[in-house]
Amino acid sequence: MSSSLAPPRRTLSDRQADTVARLVDATVVELRSHPAKGLTVRNVARRAGVAPATAYTYFASRDHLVTEVFWQRLRELPPPRRVGDAATRVGSALGEVATLVADEPELAVACTQAMLADDPEVRRLRDEIGAAVVARLRAALEGVPGGVDDLRVATLGLVFSGAMLQAGMGHLEYADLPDRLGDSARLIIDADEPDAPASPGGTT
Numbered sequence: 001m002s003s004s005l006a007p008p009r010r011t012l013s014d015r016q017a018d019t020v021a022r023l024v025d026a027t028v029v030e031l032r033s034h035p036a037k038g039l040t041v042r043n044v045a046r047r048a049g050v051a052p053a054t055a056y057t058y059f060a061s062r063d064h065l066v067t068e069v070f071w072q073r074l075r076e077l078p079p080p081r082r083v084g085d086a087a088t089r090v091g092s093a094l095g096e097v098a099t100l101v102a103d104e105p106e107l108a109v110a111c112t113q114a115m116l117a118d119d120p121e122v123r124r125l126r127d128e129i130g131a132a133v134v135a136r137l138r139a140a141l142e143g144v145p146g147g148v149d150d151l152r153v154a155t156l157g158l159v160f161s162g163a164m165l166q167a168g169m170g171h172l173e174y175a176d177l178p179d180r181l182g183d184s185a186r187l188i189i190d191a192d193e194p195d196a197p198a199s200p201g202g203t204t
Contacts, residue, residue, distance in 0.1 A: 020058055020068075022048040027069050028107060036110035041065060064121040066114035069107065071125050073100045074132055080140045087189050089140040091182020094160050097133060098167065098181065102174035112168025133160065144189060152188060159184045 012020065026048035030039060039062050045055035059065040077100075080093035101108040115126060137156055141148045163181060166172045172180070 016058075019048075019050060019054065023050060023055055023058065023065065024069050024072055027065055028104070031104065031106040031110055034106075036106045036113070039066070039110060060121045061117070061119055063114035063117035063119050064125070066107075066110045067117075067122050067125045067129075070100060070111045070115065071129055074129060077136075080136050086141055086144045087182055087186035090137065090156060090185035090189070091178050093136040093140040094133070094156070094181045094185075095178025097136065098160070098164060098177040099174050108168060108174065112165065130157070133157065141189075155188055156185060159188070 023044055026044045027039070030044050030047055034043075041055050041059060041062050042052045044062075044065060045052045048055070059068065074097060077096055080089060080096075083089065083092070101111055114122065115129070134153060134157060137153050138148050141152065144152075160181060163172065163177055163184075167174050167177060
């Protein structure tokens, strides 16, 4: 998961921001009514009451549009809670991201497919999403013995990416991800602490 900063996004006027918001909202509504594979920018534009040509000035593809839905939800998350030990905090911080689309199966499928797309705009948003996840990880890991080292952050990022992919493919339940991620975080964090006490569940 990349932590590089993406190029700055263009500043939108109030009217442009309203158009983007309508398209994003229409995407979610469209996915609640139709399978993800049938989603198109034109259909979303029609539902939003926006001309297709206008929609394409903001979103280069359906993958770009769907990734924007995930990115906007991620930006609305509050900062990680400072409750519990580091592994618990990491599990909570990543679990909140992992369950952003948990209650909307077609949106979850669409997000999994969209964020793997080889599209310049999707890659830019992936960088922004990656940077936001890394920031949440670093905040959750504050106070860990040995400091917040890059290897630990990168390893937890890989675990998170793999968990999201597995859930998107239907091999894991999104609802189970917070606990799974917390267990993985405990293994990674405690690996450098041979005398670390056991967790309440017995994991060391």
